[in-house]
Amino acid sequence: MCGICGIIDFNKDLEESKLINMRDTMVHRGPDGAGIYISRDKKVGLGHRRLKIIDLSEKAKQPMSNEDGTLWITFNGEIYNYRDIRRELIDKGHVFKSESDTEVIIHLYEEKGIECVNDLRGMFAFALWDNKKEELYLVRDRIGIKPIYYNYTDDKLFFASEIKAILANSEISRSVNETAFYNYLSFLTTPAPDTLFEGIKKLPGGHWLKLDNKGNLTTKRYWDVFDNIKPSNNDEDKIAKEILNELTEAVETHKISDVPMGVFLSGGIDSSLNATLFSKGEKSPVKTFSIGYKGEYETYTNEFEYARLISNFIGSDHHELEITVNDLLSFIEDMVYYQDEPIADPVCVPVYYVSKLARENEVVVCQVGEGSDELFWGYLDWKEILNMDHRLRYIPNFVKILGLRALELIKRDEHIIYERLRRSKDNQPIFWGGAEAFTEQEKNRILSPRLKDKMANYSSYEVIEEIQMNFLNRGWENTSLSWMSYIDLNLRLPELLLMRVDKMCMAVSLEARVPFLDHKFVERAMSISEKTKTKDKELKYILKRAIRGVIPDKIIDRKKQGFGVPIQEWFFDKLGEESKEIIMEFCEKTDFFDVNAIEKLFQRGEGSKIWYLFNFVLWYNRWIVN
Structure with missing residues (x-):
């Protein structure tokens, strides 16, 4: 496991100190060694922090190249089938200088180009520079176990395992991506390809990105879980x-x-x-x-x-x-x-x-x-959601509308039941993922008037919709549980x-x-x-x-218990006092939340939801203000 980073500078004015500064913000990802590669024309720079796992020798240090220096890679992760691939490549005449899995990727790329990713079994995020074609590839593993982030302007691409490495460059501005923030309030995280930083993206799992010699940036999905599935029988x-x-x-x-x-x-x-x-x-x-x-x-x-x-x-x-x-x-x-x-x-x-x-x-x-x-x-609430989804399929829309109006009358329109009923009425999946924070109605209440107005015609369903279309086009079984997974x-x-x-x-x-x-x-x-x-x-x-x-x-046979944190109890301890002071001060100085709505969350003692807001406020104070 390691930390990777790099710069592509079309002005050919790459500064070594900038690359080293990026790399060394991630010492924790790789305390065992460090390296850089900078091309002769100062267009390309790759950085690497190393945590030694496989082949502990200096022969496995990165960035690593092939024999003639036409390919360079900086790699984070593990390739679990690298020994099998290595043997096949040796049989084809490839010569290795190390016992590392990193080197296998280079030689496999020589054989197959970027399609080599289809042969890799593991978790990975890597950058590969092809000097002959003057192309850079960024690749994230199929599931998205390892992260990779990037920022691209007209003449420069910055990328890294962590956002802080990109932010180490003073030319990167820091501001909030407010659409991503709106989605964060739904999902407790920012869905790819966005991050909470305006202008900084993350590569989705199962995708690669290519930057060609003309500055064109393209991404491609190279894997979907349904691509190679043969449905099981019921034996x-x-x-x-x-x-x-x-x-x-x-x-x-x-x-x-x-x-x-x-x-x-x-x-x-x-x-x-x-x-x-x-x-x-x-x-x-x-x-x-x-x-x-x-x-x-x-x-x-x-x-x-x-x-x-x-x-x-x-x-x-x-x-x-x-x-x-x-x-x-x-x-x-x-x-x-x-x-x-x-x-x-x-x-x-x-x-x-x-x-x-x-x-x-x-x-x-x-x-x-x-x-x-x-x-x-395996989740208890999935059983409840699955049952609800099956029942709602047989309820006419006019009944759902009546149910929504009834919930509005008793002021329960912020409840997740209301939200799922609304989604069903609008022909949306009622399940938007296993970690939902605030419903659409709740978000409208806690947001400031400015943000409420800005997001009036937007819904986090836009994140879900693309995933849903992929599911409908690729899935072999159009069932509620298959969608949830x-x-x-x-x-x-x-x-x-x-x-x-x-x-x-x-x-x-x-x-x-x-x-x-x-x-x-x-x-x-x-x-x-x-x-x-x-x-x-x-x-x-x-x-x-x-x-x-x-x-x-x-x-x-034991009763199911998820791995959790007693955040609700801790909220009534020191956590509640500290979070309220910091959040309320934030509300006075910024224009993200409706302060009265936030005050009501504290009055109701909604510790979990306050934790979600607290995380955002702490992030803003650390990364935007400072």
């Missing part, structure tokens, strides 16, 4: 067997490393399964890491009991940490720095602390369990859940890997019908059937 025994076999292979493949590894272990099905499969074949105890909270909370109960059960089951070297609201408050400024733009999920806090715990115990790489719930119907694969996972993992883990120089989101496993999971996944209305029905006997039944 549950066969499906269950294949799920276990393919997940076992994914976990094993993701173990490639020349440095110590571990596993995040919450005690739920996904992390327990991950840790159990990871431990198979290991000669020494696997290091596992759990996080919890000091004290008892109504909204969240520690899961140490179940994590310890699995630790004992696999004989792991287990480590635990409990945190408090004081830990959140002491970390919050650093959190805003490492996030670059708000990721308004409070789980960022425990992810940081469990990552720090792992690093303090000499682990450099950890496997995590993200993705399983989205693939196998598809939109989260395209929005919530890459831009929220995976970014909280990337940013918080890399803050302490820890690489995180997500075997449930191995693209081949994702394709297999998405080939299973809604009917099979939701049999007996049991969450994760087919996954549970697949793993029965692999992990203890006590884990499989």
Whole structure:
């Protein structure tokens, strides 16, 4: 895992100091080494910060070139099938100087051009400069596990793993992309290709971008989960067997490393399964890491009991940490720095602390369990939404309109039920992703008159609509559950859940890997019908059937509990006082929110929604004002 950056300067006036400054804002992503490449004509500069994972020698340092220096790459991530590809390339006459996965990409590009990305199995974001064609490619992995950002003007392109590296250039102006801000209020994050910074974009997952020698910028989607799917039949025994076999292979493949590894272990099905499969074949105890909270909370109960059960089951070297609201408050400024733009999920806090715990115990790489719930119907509220969606399909529009008017009369038009009924009436999907913050009605109430007027003809459905069109054009099964998985694969996972993992883990120089989101496993999971996944209305029905006997039944049959933060209780502690002071001061000095509406949120004690606003305000104060 590393940090990458670069500059393309069509004026051929690239300054080495600027490139180094960009690169070294990301020391946390790569504390083990650094490098730069600048072309002779000072048009192209590539930078790299290195976290050593595979081939720890200096032969694997980056930026890296081919033999004659006509191709240069700066790469972040891991290619899990690089050894197989390497053997094939050697058979074709390619000569390697290192044992790294980075070099494999260069030689594979020599064989296949940019289509080489279709052969790569892994998580990655890389920039490849083709000196012969004078073309730059930026590439993000299929799922969007690794980020890459860019800013392009008429004569310069800046790109980097983190926005702060781009902002290290004083010529980059800082202002809020207010459409992106409006969408942030819906999704807790900014949907690609926008960021909250006007003029700075992020490449969506499964896309590459090309900048040619004439300055033309083009992007292409090279992968969609439905591209290579063959729908499964309903033979549950066969499906269950294949799920276990393919997940076992994914976990094993993701173990490639020349440095110590571990596993995040919450005690739920996904992390327990991950840790159990990871431990198979290991000669020494696997290091596992759990996080919890000091004290008892109504909204969240520690899961140490179940994590310890699995630790004992696999004989792991287990480590635990409990945190408090004081830990959140002491970390919050650093959190805003490492996030670059708000990721308004409070789980960022425990992810940081469990990552720090792992690093303090000499682990450099950890496997995590993200993705399983989205693939196998694992969320409690998804069951409720699925039932509601099925019922609404049979209700005439005039009945829906009456229902909306009734909710308006009793002043419940800000409620998510109202919003979903409105969406159904307007022939929109009622599910806009697994992390919805404010409804359209709520946003209209909390925004300032200026912003309310500006966004009067805009809806966050415009973000959803493009994803929906892709789904309808590509999907093999037009069902509610298939849509729910598809939109989260395209929005919530890459831009929220995976970014909280990337940013918080890399803050302490820890690489995180997500075997449930191995693209081949994702394709297999998405080939299973809604009917099979939701049999007996049991969450994760087919996954549970697949793993029965692999992990203890006590884990499989326990009540579902998501990994969360007692943010509501902490709001009534020190967090509420501090957030109110900062938010209200922000409202006095800026023109984003209606101060009376914000005051009502505090009066009602809506801690979660205040947290979303607090994240934005902290970001604004750090990155725009300062």
